[in-house]
Amino acid sequence: MKIVLIGSGNIASHLGKALTENGHRILQVCGRNPKTTAALARRLKAEPLAGITSLTDKADVYIVAVPDREISAVAATFPFTEKTIVHTSGSVALDVFPVSFVNAGCFYPLQTFTGGKNVKYREVPVCIEARSEEATSRLRRLAKTVSGKVIELESEKRLWLHLAAVIVNNFTNHLFTLAGNILERQGLEFELLHPLIRETARKATAMPPSEAQTGPARRGDAETIRKHLQLLGQGSKNADIYRLISESIESSGGPVL
Amino acid sequence: MKIVLIGSGNIASHLGKALTENGHRILQVCGRNPKTTAALARRLKAEPLAGITSLTDKADVYIVAVPDREISAVAATFPFTEKTIVHTSGSVALDVFPVSFVNAGCFYPLQTFTGGKNVKYREVPVCIEARSEEATSRLRRLAKTVSGKVIELESEKRLWLHLAAVIVNNFTNHLFTLAGNILERQGLEFELLHPLIRETARKATAMPPSEAQTGPARRGDAETIRKHLQLLGQGSKNADIYRLISESIESSGGPVL
Numbered sequence: 257m258k259i260v261l262i263g264s265g266n267i268a269s270h271l272g273k274a275l276t277e278n279g280h281r282i283l284q285v286c287g288r289n290p291k292t293t294a295a296l297a298r299r300l301k302a303e304p305l306a307g308i309t310s311l312t313d314k315a316d317v318y319i320v321a322v323p324d325r326e327i328s329a330v331a332a333t334f335p336f337t338e339k340t341i342v343h344t345s346g347s348v349a350l351d352v353f354p355v356s357f358v359n360a361g362c363f364y365p366l367q368t369f370t371g372g373k374n375v376k377y378r379e380v381p382v383c384i385e386a387r388s389e390e391a392t393s394r395l396r397r398l399a400k401t402v403s404g405k406v407i408e409l410e411s412e413k414r415l416w417l418h419l420a421a422v423i424v425n426n427f428t429n430h431l432f433t434l435a436g437n438i439l440e441r442q443g444l445e446f447e448l449l450h451p452l453i454r455e456t457a458r459k460a461t462a463m464p465p466s467e468a469q470t471g472p473a474r475r476g477d478a479e480t481i482r483k484h485l486q487l488l489g490q491g492s493k494n495a496d497i498y499r500l501i502s503e504s505i506e507s508s509g510g511p512v513l
Numbered sequence: 514m515k516i517v518l519i520g521s522g523n524i525a526s527h528l529g530k531a532l533t534e535n536g537h538r539i540l541q542v543c544g545r546n547p548k549t550t551a552a553l554a555r556r557l558k559a560e561p562l563a564g565i566t567s568l569t570d571k572a573d574v575y576i577v578a579v580p581d582r583e584i585s586a587v588a589a590t591f592p593f594t595e596k597t598i599v600h601t602s603g604s605v606a607l608d609v610f611p612v613s614f615v616n617a618g619c620f621y622p623l624q625t626f627t628g629g630k631n632v633k634y635r636e637v638p639v640c641i642e643a644r645s646e647e648a649t650s651r652l653r654r655l656a657k658t659v660s661g662k663v664i665e666l667e668s669e670k671r672l673w674l675h676l677a678a679v680i681v682n683n684f685t686n687h688l689f690t691l692a693g694n695i696l697e698r699q700g701l702e703f704e705l706l707h708p709l710i711r712e713t714a715r716k717a718t719a720m721p722p723s724e725a726q727t728g729p730a731r732r733g734d735a736e737t738i739r740k741h742l743q744l745l746g747q748g749s750k751n752a753d754i755y756r757l758i759s760e761s762i763e764s765s766g767g768p769v770l
Contacts, residue, residue: 379708420692426728429684435677451636457714465690471683
């Protein structure tokens with residue numbers, strides 16, 4: 257298909273790469289940042305555009321990959337209301353597009369994209385939604401060329417999925433940071449935790465995570481919990497996080513095996 | 514070396530396997546549970562023992578792999594105070610052994626062990642500590658035969674490390690459970706999150722996790738945070754966890770790239 261990318265950040269960049277690698281053509285890359293726009297357009301062999309006014313009307317799909325709060329501003333100036341235009345956000349409902357956009361939709365890849373890291377796109381689930389049958393089927397075809405897992409999802413379910421993604425990605429990554437800070441203060445290297453981090457992910461994708469749960473809170477080991485809270489310091493934010501998650505583990509567990 | 518295992522649970526089982534696979538001999542397995550003790554002894558070609566009274570004095574190292582709160586009871590009845598006796602707990606200090614145990618120590622593998630799952634033991638860091646030079650050097654030799662990463666760690670630093678391990682393993686696994694519950698209520702399969710969970714672990718072991726941090730809290734995206742909190746329901750325990758971790762992310766981040 258012929259695609260126009262609006263946006264030149266991480267998602268535009270990863271998506272553009274996955275699409276061109278799977279035979280699609282990026283006609284234009286439109287972005288406010290001249291430097292990243294030019295660089296991305298060059299990599300994708302597309303025309304760089306500074307403003308939305310010289311957009312081509314020849315594309316099959318227009319992908320708006322900009323920060324959530326800027327989607328409506330893009331939509332407000334987008335000239336082709338009949339075209340299939342999608343945003344890529346997990347947490348923004350379809351009604352961010354005016355009702356006149358009869359083929360508006362969403363194309364949400366469920367993954368964390370950082371800088372130049374390569375992502376195995378075929379494994380990344382892509383959630384699609386659109387206002388018309390025609391746009392839905394076009395997005396489904398497009399998504400299937402880059403991902404082995406395409407699901408149709410209405411806006412509210414997508415928001416729930418996005419919430420779950422924030423929990424397993426952003427929150428666990430922050431827990432890694434907190435653990436790393438603890439080790440650093442003790443003169444220990446974070447690398448010591450790498451095998452455990454890998455094994456935690458491996459186990460939770462090999463069995464239901466509730467069955468993989470171990471640790472002091474799961475065992476009801478009040479003595480170890482007390483020692484840990486003492487290290488963290490009563491009343492510290494880290495102690496609050498520790499206590500709250502431990503309580504949640506205790507209250508969610510069935511009988512300990 | 515010649516080893517006696519006291520305990521017949523997960524750690525005894527995984528440790529026994531790793532030790533025999535690396536040329537050590539398990540002389541006896543001593544445990545209260547006759548069934549698991551007999552089964553483990555059979556697998557390790559060792560003698561099963563119900564009580565500590567018929568322990569052999571021929572072993573080089575006695576490994577006490579029992580729940581934390583039972584270590585002192587084992588120590589109280591252990592007959593050979595000159596022998597190298599170790600516990601395997603991250604959170605129990607060496608002084609759980611009476612001072613008369615001049616070669617007491619700790620042999621703590623930093624990993625989560627569940628049921629029959631095989632663990633790549635060579636990658637698992639093993640933390641050792643002992644009261645005497647002789648015992649330390651013996652534990653170091655023993656640990657090096659099963660692990661590529663052996664570190665000497667005093668009790669308090671080991672407790673900090675154990676705390677960090679609880680955070681990256683038990684706590685993140687519980688977040689996976691919470692996310693799975695959310696998806697289940699929406700009729701969505703947890704498998705959708707598998708690629709994201711794997712990528713989260715991969716990224717956090719390829720770069721410092723603080724640099725891998727993304728998401729609404731990192732971006733200061735108050736609107737998305739508000740939507741998520743609304744889904745979770747004000748005042749719910751899950752909303753409390755969400756708010757606390759988000760605040761921690763916000764306050765720990767440097768400038769957003």
